Amino acid sequence: MHPILKLVAQRLALGLLLLFAASILIFVGTSILPGDVAQSILGQSATPEALANLRAELGMDQPALTRYFSWLGGVLQGDLGTALTNGRDIAESLGSRLGNTLFLAFWAAVIAVPLSIFLGLLAVRYKDRWPDKLISGVTLTTISIPEFMIGYVLIYWVSIQWGMFSSVAIINESMSLGQKLNAIAIPVMVLTLVVLAHMMRMTRAAILNVMQSAYIETAELKGLGMLKIIRKHAFPNAIAPIVNVVMLNLAYLVVGVVVVEVVFAYPGMGQYLVDHVSKRDVPVVQACGLIFAAVYIGLNLVADIVSILANPRLRHPK
């Protein structure tokens, strides 16, 4: 078997094990939170009888272990179950939320990844001169401001003062692609500003590291232009760390944007998860947790494989 295939198979098996462990952690975590789903649904105005009736109907009177294994059994057969709180099919509601999250993450990535790599290259080209300092200064500023603050500032100027884009990013299936893009324009800007610095700085550092090598000096002595050296000689050798940080940021764009979702009322997974955590709706929390964990594990796997493929020494081990 090819060593890379073997590695992928190993990683996938390990990933499944991790998912299983994550599901136990999530289950235990939501179980030890104060209050339960019945109390959360009925809120302050719950009477003891109504609580008992609701608990019985939701099967909350069963022991925790029984509930966990009946859930696990369902998942292994591809059934995520129904939400305790509103009785909706989890796979269905989760599907559209996941779609929205990936949609937002995709467009943010399409803009942020090339932009940050380009800015990183530019910063290396003009190292320690004003373009480098400007790029670093601006991106470090935007990463240091909390994302909700950037969101509010952009809403105020772009949406209210200039009337350019919508401040509410609620999208739905009946909208055209253009309408959807208009709705998510400001959140995409916010996310771009938030992830830019990390990827840009990593690109800059990785390439600068390579630039110390002897073969770069050789290339310089050959008389190659600076940008060409970076493009042909430095960048391919710096791919591994860059891919790593890009994948980390992609994972963040999928699983970590709940604050941005709240500010723009975007119907993504983050808000959906938070709502169900606060209502102790364990099956939904489990399902979301599994997806988030899978995204992380998957993207890390991709990062590893890409860095192996990018490195001839790892690609052809002795």
Add this chain to the structure above:
Amino acid sequence: MTDQLKHLSEKVTKGLMTRREFVGRAAALGVTAAVANSMLASAAKAAGPVRGGTLKLGASGGESTNTQDPALTASEVPLYNLRHWGETLVDVGADGNIEYRMAESVEGSADAKQWVFKIRKGVPFSNGKDMTPEDVLMTMQRHSNEDSQSGALGIMRGIEDMKVDGDNFIVNLSTGNADLPYLMADYHLMIQPGGGMDDPGAGIGTGPYTIEFDEPGVRHGFKRREDYWDAENRGFAEFSEQLVLNDATARTAALQSGQVHMINRVDPKVAGLLDRAPSLSVKSTAGRGHYVFIMHVDTAPFDNNELRLALKYAINRQEMVDKILRGYGSIGNDFPINAGYPLFDTSIAQRAHDLAKAAEHYKKSGHDGSPIILRTADGAFPGAVDAAALFQQSAQAAGIPLEIKREPNDGYWSEVWNVQPFCASYWGGRPVQDQMYSTAYLSTADWNDTRFKVPEFDEMLLAARAEIDEVKRKEIYSKMAVMLRDEGGLILPMFNDFVGAIAANVGGWVDDPNGPLMNNKAPIKCWLTDA
């Protein structure tokens, strides 16, 4: 001159003259543009509702866990949903009187034990069937039977039996209750076909709209029904949409940029600023909701009335209204009733902020000087943590050591409220005094969150409940209020207003003290003047 202007403004509303022309003509008569515009607005109102368009509401209080089942409705967004598709037997009007909806009339027996609701005929559900007295009966059964999960279970408890007799729905109570019709206005009790027994969350009712799309925690859409029975008064917009905007800034931004026409829960901190924008107006309505600090009167050290009085005198009510509510509210008097209730006795003396008296009562209480723990959380009420800090400061000035313990929002209502002896909380208020007192101050009440159990008080409450003579009832309620004020475990510094905002092109607004945004009925009772 005024007649002339009136004539002109009517011409505009009839479309015989443009707005610009009107302002010009008015200026010629020496009237400023601002006055002319407001005249136009009132003329438009007099011209009556405008039909059509899509009215959009941006509301907080919605989660992706919400359902359309009226029994499980506990927050604001689902409540707006219910108002769109459902209706109750009766409503409580903005003036505090009963408005008849599914019931045509109500008659009570002399001892207020038997109530006969004559059910309206020819009112279709949105599934095409006519609503019948049996549907009413089954609805009430679903909210009161043994395995009910309904939030209305508490108010249904006094009902002995219910039956249908011809066109009438008859309720028999174990003890008389002159306020029963008000209880039937509870929003959980939406009349559903077959009582909603088969499919409680189907969203089928007799309301002015039907559900177009239903995405909990995101948005809810409704289409006007052609066959609605009361189209004269409700359901003016062709479409009504509700966007769930839980973030306060997102909500105000959406209103300012014209993406929604009305929003609920405007943060008092920004209400004044927001009101300056010309395209919208902030609507503040005095209500019955109140923010409270509650002590368990059966738990030391709060079992000592001197200590309770010391704390009641130590709190600075006016400061709370000014700083926590930013003036959008009024001071409370340690009983849960204000002028928003019928039969309120305005002659009851207001308790003042009096540090000398507080210190005196504190001394008399003989408290050992150990810190008194006050639990609070952001979720207890907006500004609860700040309010607790203000309370601590003013108590300290009277020599009373308060210690604030901040609790997480998560689980506050199950672990702290009604469990710990001293904490911050809120009440939404009820349409009538009886309901407020029986919900939280009757010995046997589930939510007696101050553990106030005084047989004398219970007797007065039951006596007032069955009393038909309003003068006598008012007298009893007044005595109860004074008793609660002086002996109860309730520290009630402030009544909060409902603060919402509507765009300039929304017509039909009426202040309604029963709930936020016209008792959650603004989307079905307002219209777009430019639709």
